[in-house]
Amino acid sequence: MEHQQELIAIGLISKPHNLQGALKVFPLTDFPERFFETDQVIVEINGQIELAKIEQVKIYKGFVVIGLEGIDNIEKAERFRGAYLRVPKAQLVKLKPGEYYIFELIGLTVKDLDGTLIGNLTDVLKTGANDVYVVRNDAGSEVLVPALKEIVKNIDLKALEMVIDMGKITG
Numbered sequence: 001m002e003h004q005q006e007l008i009a010i011g012l013i014s015k016p017h018n019l020q021g022a023l024k025v026f027p028l029t030d031f032p033e034r035f036f037e038t039d040q041v042i043v044e045i046n047g048q049i050e051l052a053k054i055e056q057v058k059i060y061k062g063f064v065v066i067g068l069e070g071i072d073n074i075e076k077a078e079r080f081r082g083a084y085l086r087v088p089k090a091q092l093v094k095l096k097p098g099e100y101y102i103f104e105l106i107g108l109t110v111k112d113l114d115g116t117l118i119g120n121l122t123d124v125l126k127t128g129a130n131d132v133y134v135v136r137n138d139a140g141s142e143v144l145v146p147a148l149k150e151i152v153k154n155i156d157l158k159a160l161e162m163v164i165d166m167g168k169i170t171g
Contacts, residue, residue, distance in 0.1 A: 006088070006089040007042055007044070007049070007086040007087065007088060007089070008086060008087060008088075008089055008092060008101075008103060009028050009044075009084045009085065009086050010027070010028055010029040010034065010035075010041075010085055010086065010087055011025040011026065011027050011028055011029070011035070011041075011064060011084070011085035012025065012026045012028055012082070012083075012084055012085070013025050013026075013043075013080045013081060013082065013083045013084075013085065014026050014063070014081070014082075015081050016074045016077035016078055016080075016081070017060075017065045017077075018074070019073065019074050020067075020072060020073065020074075021067065021068075021071040021072045021073050021074060021076050021077040022056070022065050022066065022067045022077070023065065023066050023067070023068065023071070023077055023080055024060075024063050024064075024065055025063060025064040025065070025066055025085060026063060027063070027064050028084075029093075031093045032059060032064050034093060035054065035057045035064050035066060036057050038054065038087070038091075039053060039054055040052060040053050040054060041054055041085045041086070041087065042085070042086040042087065042088075043068075043080065043083050043084070043085060043086075044083060044084040044085075044086055045079070045080065045082075045083040049086070052068045052069065053068065053069035054066055054067070054068060054069075055067045055068065055069050068080075100155060100157070102124045104157055105121055105124060105133070105155070105162070106121060106122065106123070106124070107120060107121065107122075107160065108120065108121045108155070108157075108160055108161060108162045109160060109161050109162070110133070110135045110145070110161075110162045110163075110164060111161065111162070111163050111164070112163070112164065112165070112166045113153065113163060113164075113165055113166075113167075116166075117137075118135050118137065118143060118164065118166065119135040119136050119137035119138070119141075119142075119143065120135065120136060120137075121133050121134070121135055121162060122134050122135070122136045122142075124147075125144075130146055130147050130148055131146075131147040132144050132145065132146055132147060133145040133146075133147055133152075133162075143169070144169075145164055145169060146169070150165070150168055151164055151165055151168045151169060152164050153165055
């Protein structure tokens with residue numbers, strides 16, 4: 001495994017799930033079914049990474065429960081509390097045109113239609129109805145931008161830029 005490749009978090013181990021060493025994972029992906037489609041994952045514990053073989057997967061009450069090879073009791077599972085499950089960027093689920101991963105959007109420069117700098121996108125809030133982009137300017141002020149087509153006019157990942165219609169944001 002190359003250390004140069006970018007690794008993306010797809011899950012966070014919250015705690016052991018049972019006495020046999022299964023792990024309760026909070027999915028950090030919109031595609032939790034991906035855990036069924038892979039046989040290994042990269043586990044990051046306190047900045048250290050290791051490759052782990054997935055032996056079993058199930059979805060339980062909004063969480064993913066996984067069994068990793070060699071983790072067969074609660075004592076061994078406890079070591080993984082707070083660990084991230086990561087995959088190489090190349091293994092991400094392919095999105096449709098016009099869809100983006102949050103990590104691709106964070107840091108984009110946000111401008112109005114006339115080119116006026118609004119700030120940088122610092123966070124994405126998942127509200128249920130639609131995402132909301134948090135844009136912070138140099139003075140520390142925040143603008144909340146609904147992620148709607150009538151407001152977000154263009155996203156250019158190569159230019160690291162988003163163009164929005166500020167006139168459509170009310171409040």
